[in-house]
Amino acid sequence: MTTAPMPPSDMIAQAVASHERELVALRRDLHAHPELSWEESRTTEEVARRLQVAGWRIERLPRSGLVAEIGTHGRTVGLRADLDALPVEELSEDPWRSTVPGVAHACGHDVHTTALVGAAHALARLHACGELGGRVRLFFQPAEEVMPGGAVHLMGLGLLDDVERVFALHCDPGVDVGQVGLRLGPLTSAADRLEVRLEGSGGHTSRPHLTGDLTFALAKVTTELPAILSRRLDPRSGVSVVWGHIQAGSAPNVIPDRGFLSGTVRILDAVAWADCEKLVREVVHEIVRPYGVTAHLDYQRGVPPVVNESLSNRILAEAVTEVLGPDGQVVAPQSLGGEDFGWYLDQVPGAMMRLGTRTPGGPTYDLHQGNLHVDERAIAIGARLMAEAAWRALRA
Numbered sequence: 001m002t003t004a005p006m007p008p009s010d011m012i013a014q015a016v017a018s019h020e021r022e023l024v025a026l027r028r029d030l031h032a033h034p035e036l037s038w039e040e041s042r043t044t045e046e047v048a049r050r051l052q053v054a055g056w057r058i059e060r061l062p063r064s065g066l067v068a069e070i071g072t073h074g075r076t077v078g079l080r081a082d083l084d085a086l087p088v089e090e091l092s093e094d095p096w097r098s099t100v101p102g103v104a105h106a107c108g109h110d111v112h113t114t115a116l117v118g119a120a121h122a123l124a125r126l127h128a129c130g131e132l133g134g135r136v137r138l139f140f141q142p143a144e145e146v147m148p149g150g151a152v153h154l155m156g157l158g159l160l161d162d163v164e165r166v167f168a169l170h171c172d173p174g175v176d177v178g179q180v181g182l183r184l185g186p187l188t189s190a191a192d193r194l195e196v197r198l199e200g201s202g203g204h205t206s207r208p209h210l211t212g213d214l215t216f217a218l219a220k221v222t223t224e225l226p227a228i229l230s231r232r233l234d235p236r237s238g239v240s241v242v243w244g245h246i247q248a249g250s251a252p253n254v255i256p257d258r259g260f261l262s263g264t265v266r267i268l269d270a271v272a273w274a275d276c277e278k279l280v281r282e283v284v285h286e287i288v289r290p291y292g293v294t295a296h297l298d299y300q301r302g303v304p305p306v307v308n309e310s311l312s313n314r315i316l317a318e319a320v321t322e323v324l325g326p327d328g329q330v331v332a333p334q335s336l337g338g339e340d341f342g343w344y345l346d347q348v349p350g351a352m353m354r355l356g357t358r359t360p361g362g363p364t365y366d367l368h369q370g371n372l373h374v375d376e377r378a379i380a381i382g383a384r385l386m387a388e389a390a391w392r393a394l395r396a
Contacts, residue, residue, distance in 0.1 A: 008131045009322050012387045015122040020380045026050070027114040027379055028096035034085030034103045034110070037143035037150070040064040043083045043113065047140050050117050054124040056138070065142035065150060067159050068120065070127050071135035077393045078137045078166035078350070079386050080341060081116035082109045082144035091370035106372045108171030108357065111379060113140065115169065115355070118383025123390060134394035137163060144340050147193060147302040151340035155347065165312055165396070166350035167389045168341045169382050171357045172332070173365040177375040180320045180385065181332030181354030184313045188306040188352075189238065190273040191338025192299065195262040196221055196284055198248075200293035202257030211255045212292035215248050218259040221287050221295075222246060228283050233276065238268035240336055266336045270305050277301060304342040312351035315396055319388035320353070323381065330356075337367075355382045 006014070016023075026046065035043050044064050051058055056068040065083055069076075088106040090098035098104045116138055126132045139159070143150035154160070175181050198221075200212025208216075226241040233239050241263060248259030265280065267273045277299045288295045320328045332354045341352055357374035358364055365372045 008126055008391055009388060011125055011129065011131065012122040012384055012391070015125040016118050016380050016383045016387070019118055019121045023114050023118045023379050023383065024376050026117060027110050027376065030110040030113060031105050032096045032099050034098050034100055034105045035083070036087060036103060037084040037146040038063050040083040040142050044140065047113060047117060051120055051138075054121050055128070056120060056124065061142065061154065061157070063142060063153075065154070066140050068138040068140070069135060070124060071132050074134035075394055076135040076137055076163050077390045078139060078160065078163040079116055079119060079390055080139040080141055080166060080168040080344065081112040082141050082150070083113055084109060084143055084145050086145055086368060088368065089370050092373060104370055106370055107145070107367050108372070108374060109144065111171050111355070111357065111374055111382065112169060114379050115382030116140065116386060118380060119386035119390070122383065122387035126391060132391070132394070136390045147300060149303070149340040151343040155343060160344060160347055163348055165393045166344050166348055167312065167316065167386065167393070168352045169355045169386065170339065170352060171367070171374060171378070172354035173357050173367065173372060173374065175330060175354060175356035176358050176360045177356050177378045178324060178360070178381065179328055179330050179356040180324065181330050181356070182313060182316055182320065183332040183334065184308055184310060186268050186305045186307050186334055187332060188339045188342065189266040189268045189336045190270065190305050190342070191302045192265040192276070193262070193302060194241070194265050194280065195260070195298040197296045198259045198288060198293045199296070200257055200291070203255050205253045205255055208255060214256055214259050214291070214293050217288045217291035217293045218246065218248050218261060220291070221284055222261060224287050225280070225283055229279065232279055232283070233272050234269065236269065237272035238336070239272065239276070240266045266338065268305060268334060268336070270307065273304060303338045303340045304346050306339050306342045306352050307345055308351035309345070309349035311396060312349050312393070315389055315392050316351050316353050316385075318392055319385050322388055323384045353385065355385070
């Protein structure tokens, strides 16, 4: 009697299940040994060792991170995970808590990395059975948390040039494990950094008319720039200017000759993002002109929005239904957070999903906080979803 061949989705599920215990162990090891942006050497080697065993061709990147590929012909689909941790103190009491003072995986990149290793095992099995149907390239990317980040570096090496479609996932501690958030179109916002330095003559507070009243001008920039942008840009673009650092002077009766403020500019719309820097520069100079002070701006364009393309988003939806059933998908809200996966999607079509990591009925944590906790059942789910998406994309 001839045994019917196993469907590829079942092969993926079986391969991930057979590696689930070691995937959890890998995640805990990475969590205990977090590495900051551009310093992910240990993480890179831990990933490389496992991919070599699974039969992937590996290319280490010049600073940290790696790219791996399997398959020899046909279309190429990319899958991306980010490696870096944050300069945040770990607050959990898990046995695998960070062993590095002041550094922690507070954004879930350890889960992203481990899920992609799991997907690699599943895709290697499809390839060995002749079911892959193309090439898959894995991007284990360094430095997602800094600007300009690892995505720009990786793309500058030409590693995305022949990729037809690319996918990624991101932990979402506001979504239950066993569910995935999807959204067509913009998922995250553009995120830029802005520093404004003011210079003026300074003087005594009893004679502001004989000075460039720098402190007053600084306050006007603080409040008026966000207000003016909300009227000069399409309100549907969702522009948000928020200041994190303001500094001027050291005495109550002295108008200083220098002042400083810095913050972020976040925009949900890619078209408005393209126009924003020029407009910010123009507006700041106009605000301070009446006060006799000079403005110097450092505007650092960070990342574009993550905009999920239609077919790619549909492929993810099909993968979610296959892995988690018809109730596995929820609508992901649009976020003002920045994510350098947006650079990938600026070059090729693709999509990102929000992987649920909250234990049902348990507390909701927040990203970039030292107490972040993830339900580790999400690792196998993420691995299956990434492998399933790649396999389906090669047939789309």
